[in-house]
Amino acid sequence: MTWGKGAFWSLVPDGLYDVRATDIQMGVDCRDLPYEDGSIDALVLDPPYMEGLFRKSTGHMAGGGSHSAFRERYSDSQATEHVEGAPKYHDAVLDLYFKAAQEAKRVLRNYGVFIVKCQDEVSANRQRLTHVELINEWAEDFYCKDLYVVTRGNRPGIVRVKKQEHARKNHSYFLVFVKRNPEYPKRIRPTKREAEALGIADAPEWPETMPALEQENNGLF
Secondary structure, three states: OEOOOOHHHOOOOOOOOOOOOOEHHHOOEOOEOOOOOOOEEEEEEEOOOOHHHOOOOHHHOOOOHHHHHHHHHHOOOOOOOOOOOOOOHHHHHHHHHHHHHHHHHHHEEEEEEEEEEEOOEEEOOEEEOHHHHHHHHOOOOEEEEEEEEEEOOOOOOOOOOOOOOOOOOOEEEEEEEEEOEOOEOOOOOOOHHHHHHHOOOOOOOOOOOOHHHHHHOOOOO
C-alpha cells in the first residue's frame, strides 16, 4: 500500500512474489483495501509521512516549487477535505497510519509480515518520534521484529526557520512487524502445525543474493 507512481515495486524480481501493487493513484485507499480477510502474507505500507501533505488548501501543501516531485511521489497532490473534529497536522499523519494498520490487521494472515515506512518530524516546533508512536500504538496487534534505518545521500534542507531547535532528519525507517495470533499473542512465528494449516510450510526461501535490490535500497535487503 503505497503512494506515488509504482517505483517502489519496480525492482521486485518477476516470479518471486505474487505482487499486488496497491496505490492511491490506482484508486485504492490503504484504509479500505480490496482484499479478503486473512488473505495476504506480507504487506508494505508507505503513505505520506509528513504533516505538510495534509492541508486544506493545495497552496499550503508541502512539495511546492522545486520540491513538486516530492508531492507527486508521496501524495495524490490533493488537499485534505475538512472534517469537523478530525486530527490536524502530525496527528493527521498518525490517524492515517493507525487506520491503515487496522486494515492491514484485517487482510494479513496470522504471523503475516507488516513492513512500514515512516519518518520522524518536527511539528509545531515539537519533536514527534513517529516510529516510536507507531510501535507503541500497535504493540497489542503486531510484534515489532526489526527496525531498519535508511539514510539519504544528500543533506536535508530547512525552510523558513530562523533558529534551529532540532536536528535535521537525515533518515527514515523501515519497521518490520509480525501480526500476532490472538490465541497465542506471545508467539512471533507459527508452529509447524500452524504453518501447515496456513499453507506456508513449503514457502520458498529468500534468495541468497539480490544485487539490484541491495544497490537500490542501500543494502536494506
